Amino acid sequence: MMTANNQSTDFTDxxxxxxxxxxxxxxxxxxxxxxxxxxxxxxxxxIRIKERISRDTLDIPGALGKxxxxxxxxxxxxxxxxxxxxLLKMLVKKYPWLGHPVLSVAHDxxxxxxxxxEITFPRGSWEEWRRVVKEVKKEMRKAGLDNLxxxxxxxxxxxxxx
Amino acid sequence: MPSGPERVAQMDPxxxxxxxxxxxESKNYNLDEVSIRRIISSLYFSLFxxxxxxxxxxxxxxRKGPKQDRFSFIEFVEEMISNALDAEIKLLHTYRIAxxxxxxxxxxxxxxxxxxxxxxxxxxxxxxxxxxxxxxESAEEILKVLLEE
Numbered sequence: 001m002m003t004a005n006n007q008s009t010d011f012t013d014x015x016x017x018x019x020x021x022x023x024x025x026x027x028x029x030x031x032x033x034x035x036x037x038x039x040x041x042x043x044x045x046x047i048r049i050k051e052r053i054s055r056d057t058l059d060i061p062g063a064l065g066k067x068x069x070x071x072x073x074x075x076x077x078x079x080x081x082x083x084x085x086x087l088l089k090m091l092v093k094k095y096p097w098l099g100h101p102v103l104s105v106a107h108d109x110x111x112x113x114x115x116x117x118e119i120t121f122p123r124g125s126w127e128e129w130r131r132v133v134k135e136v137k138k139e140m141r142k143a144g145l146d147n148l149x150x151x152x153x154x155x156x157x158x159x160x161x162x
Numbered sequence: 163m164p165s166g167p168e169r170v171a172q173m174d175p176x177x178x179x180x181x182x183x184x185x186x187e188s189k190n191y192n193l194d195e196v197s198i199r200r201i202i203s204s205l206y207f208s209l210f211x212x213x214x215x216x217x218x219x220x221x222x223x224x225r226k227g228p229k230q231d232r233f234s235f236i237e238f239v240e241e242m243i244s245n246a247l248d249a250e251i252k253l254l255h256t257y258r259i260a261x262x263x264x265x266x267x268x269x270x271x272x273x274x275x276x277x278x279x280x281x282x283x284x285x286x287x288x289x290x291x292x293x294x295x296x297x298x299e300s301a302e303e304i305l306k307v308l309l310e311e
Contacts (some may be wrong), residue, residue, distance in 0.1 A: 107236070110226070115237075126296055130249040130250070137246035155248065155249075155252050159249065160256060
């Protein structure tokens with residue numbers, strides 16, 4: 001259990017449990033397998049992924065940035081959407097001063113394969129950025145979210161620029 | 163050329179990073195932009211070369227090239243992320259790109275890949291002594307993890 005400011009931010013809290021009760025399989029494991037072999041997903045599938053992420057991240061306006069349908073499918077191929085949504089929610093709740101996060105996907109320039117997802121915050125000093133990453137990834141490992149920890153990078157633009 | 167652990171030890175950048183740190187911290191020099199750019203780039207590549215040699219000789223990994231010894235930057239970055247070194251590798255990677263490939267300072271980095279994925283995210287960087295200090299800190303943190311593995 002991870003706590004900060006007297007608020008529970010466990011990845012398996014009520015929100016995550018209730019989410020996992022919903023029919024996620026279409027968007028989680030099944031879709032992940034599907035999009036790895038069929039990245040040219042249809043617009044309808046893309047809209048469904050987008051809707052699902054949006055629904056889970058309603059309190060995070062703009063988190064999807066301008067990800068196109070291929071990028072959305074790549075996100076789903078790399079990580080579990082419910083876990084990613086849970087992480088986004090937790091980050092926004094625990095570190096509101098970092099601002100609104102935006103998602104993007106990093107690719108291998110040789111193969112064009114998606115490699116990891118980047119969650120970018122506008123604020124957060126260099127020291128704060130390092131501390132937040134260490135805290136969050138430690139808790140992710142504790143919660144058994146090893147794949148998510150390995151596939152998601154957290155960036156604070158302020159820390160990069162200052 | 164030695165092989166195995168001996169080769170890996172040969173590519174250990176501990177001494178090099180320490181040397182650069184001492185050089186930068188000594189107040190005998192006013193570092194110009196050329197020096198800062200070259201130091202940032204060399205920090206990154208000293209770590210990358212060490213990591214790649216570890217992969218090749220200690221983990222028996224094979225990649226591209228006639229000797230299957232050409233590893234990708236993104237694989238390096240990915241592994242650092244999985245070790246919770248997001249900030250350190252992102253900073254070093256981004257500033258290395260700025261130092262080696264961009265003429266202006268400050269400048270704005272656009273990563274390879276489809277541009278639309280990075281809309282709204284402008285990575286503005288300034289190559290100066292503050293960036294150099296963070297690059298050295300980052301290199302030390304990354305090296306620590308590589309040596310622990």
